[in-house]
Amino acid sequence: MKIGLNATCFNDRPSGARQRFVGIYSELIKRMPNDEFIIFEPVDCRVAGWFDDLPNITAVHTPIPSDGRLRKFIIGFRYWPNVLARYSFDIFEVLYLPLTRSPTGKILLTVHDIRGMRPESSLFDRILFKTVLTRALKAADHVITVSEAMKKELLSFFPNISISVIYNGLDASRFCNISEHDLSTFRQKYNLSEAYILAVGHFEKRKNYLRLVEAIKQLRDRGVVCSLLIIGNDSGERSAVEAHVSASNLSDSVKILSGLTDHEVRCAYKLCGLFIMPSSYEGFGIPILEAMAAHRPMVLSDLPVFREITNNQGIYFPYDDVGQMAKAIEIGLSSNAERFRLIEFGKEQVKNFSFPNLAAQMESVYRDMK
Secondary structure (H helix, E strand, O other): OEEEEEOOOOOOOOOHHHHHHHHHHHHHHHHOOOOEEEEEEOOOOOHHHHHOOOOOEEEEEOOOOOOOHHHHHHHHHHHHHHHHOOOOOOEEEEOOOOOOOOOOOEEEEEEOOOHHHOOOOOHHHHHHHHHHHHHHHHHOOEEEEOOHHHHHHHHHHOOOOOEEEOOOOOOHHHHOOOOHHHHHHHHHHHOOOOOOEEEEOOEOHHHOHHHHHHHHHHHHHOOOOOOEEEEOOEOOOHHHHHHHHHHOOOOOOEEEEOOOOHHHHHHHHHHOOEEEEOOOOOOOOHHHHHHHHOOOOEEEEOOHHHHHHOOOOOEEEOOOOHHHHHHHHHHHHHOHHHHHHHHHHHHHHHHHHOHHHHHHHHHHHHHHHO
């Protein structure tokens, strides 16, 4: 088969979509050595270089930027028709919206979430996103999404699509080669307290960090000694979180870090006393897998996808109830029995999200589509 991958959405910024792409497709391309993969790269990133120069990969460097929806659309509108006409793809996979259709072969679309239809977006943005998504789903021969919860959400809007679930994944072995020296160096570099609470994710409203700060304040006001570390890059909400930390007199208890290396983030997981993911909306939740791989207990907002990932074995709280969030944190910090249960469960559960297993599922989708 000749398979085209529209990867012009990726750059060097960390993201769950990028982690999924590199992890699954590295294994997938190795599994399919007799098939040809054409990777279309953005102008600002050498995407094919992430795959160790595998012999069945050809890179096509495009003029399309990885960021900027309007610029991507305008440049892509001129670029794709002529370029794709020169190829005869069996499958052309689109990894972002809007969908670009190849004149030959089957079209495969991956959808991570549909946050653009959430109430947090403006009415205009919701209408635009739904229009773009509807056209993409109608044009695609098959859709892949990242969880059963996300599949259910998509089918509630578009009940007639052909859709499969392939989870996001993790290389859990990367959490096994972290030395005590690495951990000590990381703690000293960032002056971290013992057994802090950790949250990981870019600063967006849906990450719910403002309520998390309020929960920490409630705990401190009740005399519970705890500190919070948030790791993530700014996506528009960092200044609001920092202002809330300052107004709550929590500057000595809440630390925010951005721009860390992948190894430093893994050190942060290993050192934390408790991991928390308080999101109001997610299509998946890769940090949950990372906390499992680091053998850390966790408390989570009560989202269907989080219950799915953790098989209903976690400690959950309503994302919009600060008091219940604080209560869950306190249990996660103080109950040794719950902490042990969560850690032991996570050690086994994370094995279900290995990249080789997910790549085998992706290959089956390709073979079925041919």
